[in-house]
Amino acid sequence: MVGGGFAGLQATKGLHGADVHVTLVDRNNYHLFQPLSYQVATGALSPAEIAQPLRRIFHDDVNVRVIMGEVTDLALDRHAIVIQPPEAGPEHELPYDSLIVAGGSAYNYFGHDEWRPLALEVKSLESAIEVRARILRAFEAAELEPDPQVRAALLTFVIVGAGPTGVEMAGQIGELARDTLRGDFRAIEPGQGRVLLVETADRVLTAFPASLSEKAAHALRRLGVTPMTDHTVTDVTSGAVELKDGSGAITRVPTRTVIWAAGVTASPLAGMLGHGCGAQVDRAGRVAVEPDLTLPGKPEVIALGDMVVLRDPRGGDPIALPGLAPVAMQEGRYAAKLILDRLAGRPTKPFRYLDKGQLATIGRGEGVADIHGLHLAGPLAWATWLLVHLFYLIGFQNRVIVLIRWAVNFLTRGRGARLITDGVTHRPGSPGR
Numbered sequence: 001m002v003g004g005g006f007a008g009l010q011a012t013k014g015l016h017g018a019d020v021h022v023t024l025v026d027r028n029n030y031h032l033f034q035p036l037s038y039q040v041a042t043g044a045l046s047p048a049e050i051a052q053p054l055r056r057i058f059h060d061d062v063n064v065r066v067i068m069g070e071v072t073d074l075a076l077d078r079h080a081i082v083i084q085p086p087e088a089g090p091e092h093e094l095p096y097d098s099l100i101v102a103g104g105s106a107y108n109y110f111g112h113d114e115w116r117p118l119a120l121e122v123k124s125l126e127s128a129i130e131v132r133a134r135i136l137r138a139f140e141a142a143e144l145e146p147d148p149q150v151r152a153a154l155l156t157f158v159i160v161g162a163g164p165t166g167v168e169m170a171g172q173i174g175e176l177a178r179d180t181l182r183g184d185f186r187a188i189e190p191g192q193g194r195v196l197l198v199e200t201a202d203r204v205l206t207a208f209p210a211s212l213s214e215k216a217a218h219a220l221r222r223l224g225v226t227p228m229t230d231h232t233v234t235d236v237t238s239g240a241v242e243l244k245d246g247s248g249a250i251t252r253v254p255t256r257t258v259i260w261a262a263g264v265t266a267s268p269l270a271g272m273l274g275h276g277c278g279a280q281v282d283r284a285g286r287v288a289v290e291p292d293l294t295l296p297g298k299p300e301v302i303a304l305g306d307m308v309v310l311r312d313p314r315g316g317d318p319i320a321l322p323g324l325a326p327v328a329m330q331e332g333r334y335a336a337k338l339i340l341d342r343l344a345g346r347p348t349k350p351f352r353y354l355d356k357g358q359l360a361t362i363g364r365g366e367g368v369a370d371i372h373g374l375h376l377a378g379p380l381a382w383a384t385w386l387l388v389h390l391f392y393l394i395g396f397q398n399r400v401i402v403l404i405r406w407a408v409n410f411l412t413r414g415r416g417a418r419l420i421t422d423g424v425t426h427r428p429g430s431p432g433r
């Protein structure tokens with residue numbers, strides 16, 4: 001099993017107690033609950049509250065061995081994977097009978113990799129912690145800054161991409177500035193800062209019905225966020241972003257904090273799989289798998305989650321399921337069942353995704369939900385979001401701590417994890433450690 005994210009975790013759990021030996025390989029020693037990483041980036045939660053060590057999760061599963069290492073090659077012809085250990089040293093080769101690959105995805109920067117260090121994303125825990133430091137440091141620097149233009153740039157936060165992550169991130173920064181930090185500074189008023197949410201499409205949350213997009217935009221404005229729809233980022237530098245609107249007009253926005261939440265590309269492991277068996281790989285780097293999630297001509301290799309599209313058996317374009325945790329989890333559970341059914345000689349069925357709807361939160365008591373045509377907005381959607389995320393968070397202790405944290409944050413409008421912990425030498429443009 002390559003990858004201990006949403007898909008890999010469910011696939012491994014599904015093989016619990018079965019007469020199979022599972023080796024789970026991940027470059028991290030923890031499972032990360034990505035849907036809450038933006039709360040780490042805005043100081044609402046601490047890193048350990050949304051991550052759980054893989055060894056702890058599988059402590060009681062004696063048929064599961066956890067290996068920390070980077071998978072650098074998939075040698076499908078020799079039925080082996082190549083792993084780079086966490087410390088420098090020779091690579092290891094691990095043979096397999098069945099291989100499940102669930103390496104997830106990463107943000108793509110529209111072909112501008114040079115923007116990556118300037119416009120951080122919140123997909124990894126390390127990056128979320130760095131984003132938290134950058135946001136908080138901008139307020140600290142603004143407190144000391146005599147030049148009003150530089151101060152305004154420090155208090156301008158630009159979020160690129162108005163999907164659920166961008167919307168949630170923008171709402172949280174708005175709340176941080178207006179509520180949490182209110183009264184904490186003497187020379188600046190944090191609530192006077194600008195939070196710009198840039199989106200190429202003509203509305204926020206394009207995957208939701210238009211009426212919910214409108215309500216979400218309204219809730220964002222109440223938090224001081226300016227949704228800049230019909231705008232595309234054309235350049236990012238250490239001091240500004242350049243935006244182009246629908247008419248082609250260019251605006252330069254001075255800012256020190258840009259957060260990236262737009263466009264994803266599949267893990268390079270998908271490309272390796274495609275290369276290894278001749279399967280189609282789409283523009284987002286996803287490999288096309290058969291309707292039972294196996295690779296064409298390689299029934300012993302299964303690929304799951306954000307890094308796959310489904311081949312259309314009728315010859316049409318591959319079917320891309322949404323890049324959501326429920327898709328990955330259902331595919332993971334399906335993969336475990338497929339392996340067990342095969343071992344037991346039972347017939348297998350193609351994978352079917354059960355769409356349970358989608359949710360997004362905007363701020364304290366504000367959310368939107370689209371559940372089988374039932375459109376909710378406001379506190380009810382927010383409460384549903386809260387319950388669903390608590391339910392799926394891994395680890396009982398994490399659930400209890402996060403519940404308490406959210407309750408305290410809600411009642412006090414506070415954020416307990418407002419620490420700048422990466423050290424001043426880590427600033428963009430600074431000499432480094």
Ligand SMILES: Cc1cc2nc3c(=O)[nH]c(=O)nc-3n(C[C@H](O)[C@H](O)[C@H](O)COP(=O)(O)OP(=O)(O)OC[C@H]3O[C@@H](n4cnc5c(N)ncnc54)[C@H](O)[C@@H]3O)c2cc1C
Nearest residue numbers: 003005006007027034035071103104305306323324325328
């Ligand atoms: C910020 C953010 C917020 C999100 N919010 C939501 C939400 O609210 N609701 C929702 O449904 N979905 C949300 N998603 C999407 C959801 O997190 C993904 O769809 C889901 O994580 C995909 O699961 P996966 O198993 O395919 O990949 P991941 O969960 O990303 O897991 C991939 C795993 O593979 C490991 N890995 C990758 N490459 C290698 C390698 N070469 N060697 C070893 N290990 C490797 C990684 O370390 C990781 O553990 C969000 C995503 C992000 C980034």
